[in-house]
Amino acid sequence: MSEKVTLGKLSTGVPGLDVLLGGGLTEFSFTLIAGAPGSGKTTLAHQIMFALAQPERRALFFTVLGEPPLKMLRYQQQFSFFDMDKLGPSIRYVNLADDLRAGDFSGVLERIMREVEDFSPGLVFVDSFRSVAQTGRNGNEGLWDLQHFIQELGSRMAMWQASTFLIGEYTPADVEANPIITVADGMIALSHNQDGDAVVRKLRVVKMRGQAHLSGSHTMRITDDGLRVYPRLLPSMPDTFRVAHRDACRISTGVAGLDELLHGGLPQGHTLLASGPTGIGKTILGTRFLQAGADAGEKGVAIYFEKHTARLRNAELIQLVNAGHVTVMESRSLSLSIEELMDELLDTIARTGATRVVIDSLSEIALYLAPEFRHDLRLTVFRTLALLAERGVSVLVTAGFEDNQPDLRFSFDNLCFLADAVLTMRFAEIEGRLCKFMTVVKARGIAHSNELRSYSITEKGIEVDPFPAPYDRVLSGYPVARTQHK
Amino acid sequence: MDKHDNRARPLVAGTPSDAVRPGHAPPLVHAWLRLSGRLVPLIGENGFGALFGRSLRLVAPNYPWLSMDLSRKTSATLLAGLEADFASVDDGDAGNANEALIGIFTRQLGALIGPALTTRLLAESKAENEQQQNQQEHKE
Secondary structure (H helix, E strand, O other), X not given: OOOOOOOOEEOOOOOOHHHHHOOOEXXXXXXXXXXXXXXXXXXXXXXXHHXXXXXXEOEEEEEOOOOOHXXXXXXXXOOOOOOHHHEXXXXXXXXXXXXXXXXOHHHHHHHHHHHHHHHOOOEEEEEOHHHHHHOOOOHHHHHHHHHHHHHHHHHHHHHOOOEEEEEEOOOOOOHHHHHHHHHOOEEEEEEEEEEOXXXXXXXXXXXXXXXXXXXXXXXXXXXXXXXXXXXXXXXXOOHHHHOOOOOOOEEOOOOHHHHHHOOOOEEOOOEEEEEEOOOOOHHHHHHHHHHHHHHXXXXXXXXXXXXXXXXXXXXXXXXXXXOOOEEEEOOOOOOEOHHHHHHHHHHHHHHHOOOEEEEEOHHHHHHHEOHHHHHOHHHHHHHHHHHHHHHOOEEEEEEEOOOOOOOOOOOOOOHHHHOOEEEEEEEEEEOOEEEEEEEEEEEOOOOXXXXXXXXXXXXXXXXXXXXXXXXXXXXXXXXXXXXXXX | OOHHHHHOOXXXXXXXXXXXXXXXXXXXXXXXXXXXXXXXXXXXXXXXXXXHHHHHHHHHHHOOOOOOOOOOOOHXXXXXXXXXXXXXXXXXXXXXXXXXXHHHHHHHHHHHHOHHHHHHHHHHHHXXXXXXXXXXXXXX
């Protein structure tokens, strides 16, 4: 049996943060929460405090010269985690502003100790610690005072078995923070990165003694529920993926001819990428996919990145929405993070019980994304599809690109590699008409037709010819009628 | 400077002597002391002083004998001034002014931190008051 000390882990109550910390926050640790004004430090501290505080593990929150306490209480109670019942028995606020005026660290330390002895907290917060540090003397004496103060505070709090958080307007590169970073067991840095006109919030665990934490910057959001961190990890693979399904359940795509090309429909839970130029029928295919789901009693979610009028003129879709079969998601933000998009999508899937999702289209999604996510659209799509696969929903994604025949490509940005099945839809000129053709390029795990079929868009939807197109070089855009002997 | 500030009477020694402390003033101010004891740790002396000063200013037109002295910065000096003011009038006037002051102070606080948190803080303060009164009655 190991005689090494076991570090207790505290769950922070901040979704995603425990994963970054390597399982949670180490008990009795001394952590610096650092970041620029407005980066969410006080909110993070409050969220952790309200998650952990209870009569057996009380929390003392020292306010200093930062945000006035009245305003802090005014704004923090807007978050859902702010539990008023915890104020008093489990949480006490103490204002240190008057003690700091003397500019003497030892006086502040004594005041903190008096309050700690009186309340016996398991959690101690000092916000903002930079205010404390700046009231010290200038020069080396001040630096020594500060380091001594921090060491004293750290060791006394550890003796009291209190997990302590210092909140300060520091960045990891801030020289002034060095003494604190040196002494602290952990450091969580918050930032808001501006790229173009968009701002994306980030959280980074700079250090966390005694446990392996996840390095790097991770996107975070602040919502009515507080902070949420999105570790840069793919979702875990569901158990169903570990079992070989030789006869995967098939679902109808809503287009009989396409189901035939897929030899019985799309395997349930797969992603079909339908690509092709404008006007080729991708949106109609999406609507038919949802309609087929509704006919089978399935709920659907549609995410549209096309302009609103395109959707409003889609009578079939409006009927599906009005009947409650389909929920439409559309963003008005032009600085979306992939995390916001996934949050809303997963919430909608969970709320509606949807088993089908249509994303229309990947070519316009970039218009809505913040630059960081736009620049790496492939990663954005990869993460989205991985998450949907984990949920087991069947997905139809469309991707439009300009026809540049005879260039034989099936998507842009190599997106076709991310889908389980790829349907390419192309125009070709035949006898003075612009005709439409489709073929299944790939379909993982199932046999499928390799025929090029001509199809039409009629009032019935997409009608696919039952036989292969009697032309050669269709994909070149300039087909040639196939002669009989061929 | 507010015109009513001219009426402010400076406190000679922070707290009036027992000789000029009619019996009705201390109990009224005790409630405020309890409240400040609850609020000052939470919102600081500055926060309490700002709220109290604003409330006093709003009530003062109806009670011109309430003094406003800008040199009073701490809750202790503010409440000592209030006690002196209450002592300078009869208990009916003092009670009415106190009620109006508490009403306005509560509304001000409620507007900032919400009625739920305000009610909670006031209830805790009131409970402490009642507990102390009971203890005193028990001793008597």
